[in-house]
Amino acid sequence: MVNKNDAKRGFTPLNRPKRLPAEITSQISHKIKEGIFPPGSKLPSETQLAKDFGVSRNVVREAVASLRQEGWVITRQGVGAYVAEDFEFKTFKIDSNELDTVEGLRSVMELRIEMEVGGAAMAARRRTTEQIEKLGKIMEQMRNIKDNLTEFTSLEEKFHQIIAEATHNSHFSEFMQFLAQRIRPCLEIKNVAAPQDKNSLRKSIRDYEKIYEAIRIGDPDKSRRAAWYAILRTAENLGLRGLQGWEESRMTLIGDLYIPTCAQADLNFKHPKLKVPVGACDTHAHIFGPKSKYPYSPHRSYTPPDAPLTQYKEMLSYLGIERAVIVQPSVYGTDNRATLDAIRDGGDNFRGVVVVDENIDEKEMERMHECGVRGVRINLLYKSGIEVSDVRKMAHKIAPFGWHLQMLVDVSEFSDLDTLAKLPVEVVFDHMGHMPTSIGTKHVGFNKLLRMLAEGKAWAKVSGAYRITTSNKYPYEDTIPYAKAIINSNPDRILWASDWPHPYINVPMPSDADILDLLSIWEPDEKIRNKILVDNPQKLYEFDPV
Template sequence: MNSNIEHHTTNNSSLNEPPLCDAADPFVLKPNFDMPFGAIDCHAHVFGPRNKYEYTANRSYTPPDAPVGAYLHMHHQLGISQGVLIQPSVYGTDNSLQANTLNYLRSLGKDYKGVAVVDANVSEATLDQLALSGHVGVRMNLLFKGGIAWDDICHLAERLSKRQWHLQFLIDITTFENFAEKIRQLPVPVVIDHMGHMNCNKGLQHRAFQDLLSLLREGRVWVKLSAAYRISDQATPPYEDVTAFAQALIQANPHNCIWGSDWPHPLFNKDMPNTTDLLNEFIQWAPSKELRQQILVANPRRLYQFN
């Protein structure tokens, strides 16, 4: 699979390599609401150390180290109990850092899960190894052309369905032709990253967003209420233009919405958001304790097969 571009970037570090990203804000505080016991962060990444885990040459950014210790500190500060690590594009299909991290977390008695990136013809033995380290899904980058062919995705989906895994799509729903029709073809659960990755200036009535709402109502997809800064026209939080989109998704099917921090937030041309500020926006999206319990605990526990 050709992973292509996943996140955006900021400062140029060298003329000879992709731009260097800013590091995440390390000052993470408690959120402005009581996190429900068992809350799960469904989207984050770990990076480095670079001298041990090399980045693929065909990448669009160079992240600073974001080690597992900083990741766990962020979770502790926010009151998060468990998480799902998502394979970032800078490592291509080499899932070794993520697998080693998940195994390390397990050695500490922590139950964390992973979503891998694999080639279309990945071997069953490789999938077996990924399963042993806690992986329960595969991520597909469909934001840009030139990646895996749709027929290959369908074939891989058939294989993953036998494992009760899901497919996660990084996709701009407004630019992917026949989006809803193609999603309905797949025999596995489908997770859509970052609220469909469509810019808010395209409006709630955009056909692709309405298709996403229909798929949600059908229970055909799950949607991550994450990375508001990636779809907002605003440079800093609160990303108020995102609120109506998040609320519409929750109203369509609160049982198939999940939340992710998107830590450590590699960005392009925007100020680095504070992770606490991002979580505090969730109060506007899900104002009741019952909704927050559903989205932060019950839904991800079901999707990611937590015990």
């Protein structure tokens, strides 16, 4: 009869295409972590392991050597290998095989962003003249490079190595070198395999120039931001949008003079394939400019081109949409004049969502309500949005008006979603919860969102697919499971929105007709689409019945 403990100690035959010593190391270390081989216990002999795994003793010796190097085991000559008493303090390791998965690469890049941002700030304080000269020479080489991406990757590695040395922290320098060696193969493969935009190399060089200049002048804050920006762009090039809940358009720090400009919406309007019902509503759009009349906040995250109401109404006419909700964008802060004027000029078929602070008085709210305001936007992603820590206080303030809270938040980064379900007002989530698709539909935050929808404790807008996708191509196929899951959770609580004029996105500017046609991909049932387009916004925004 087979002993149960002996059965647990058994190993799985190896898959020959994989590197055999690495697979043996993985299986044994897993059993050590599980306690099957406790600290101080002896591993099976080389002969037995070779028999169990179906390999030669030389392969087993290489695996045991790797286990010893990583701190899992100790070996005694002529006796065998024993599990280390302190194996939990084993040598830090990043398995290069893990970088073949999105999850593994994301984990390494999240570690990298924390290390390199801090390292750039330290380097700005501690760099020597010699190190500045070395960085300058690398920058000169980068500027002269043409299309040799392998050479560019090598220069990137040297650049980061000098910054790590400039921290004058030996542990930091050694760890960054370790990290660079692990991630370099992945970056080389990506650079060679991915189709390159003509401007992509130039953009990367500009990113490095900003880091170099900030370190050269000795400004740790600018160095930190420049490094942060560059790593986010690298992550996005690797298909990791929304790293740590951050993305390029959320990088601007208060007091920083760099404010990126975003592209103009596609003004070559066309008719969609989808025929929309009477009373259809676009529940999320922005109006920008003219700047001379409506100045932007100096602390904004981006600068948009003018996007006047006349252009927006023309776009709606092509789509066949009659109703709209104008949402206050972050670039205006709490100055709602452009949004309120657009609502007034739009007439009875327009509503609005504003950004206010907790000191707004009741009379001003009454005037806004009369104008067509039906909600307040809580912006936890971008600068110049509301930054109240006590969301509950704001909810109680707007509750008498029947307004809702519209949340611009990454549900994968916001741990207090459950508290939102207890507020005395309706809660609406922008852009499908703004969680990057690379995180996966099983994430606890996304599932909390689905549960709130299913229980009728929240609304969600199926919009902004290009803000969460890892693809640059329409129809952003990786967003389809997210949109379907949201719609299926409770079709009575779902809204559609164009997000016009699509401010500061990281994909080619889409056609608004194509954006509307996404809805037929996400939801083939016409009755449910009519709910999303007509019935649901009619209820939430208090439009007259169709």
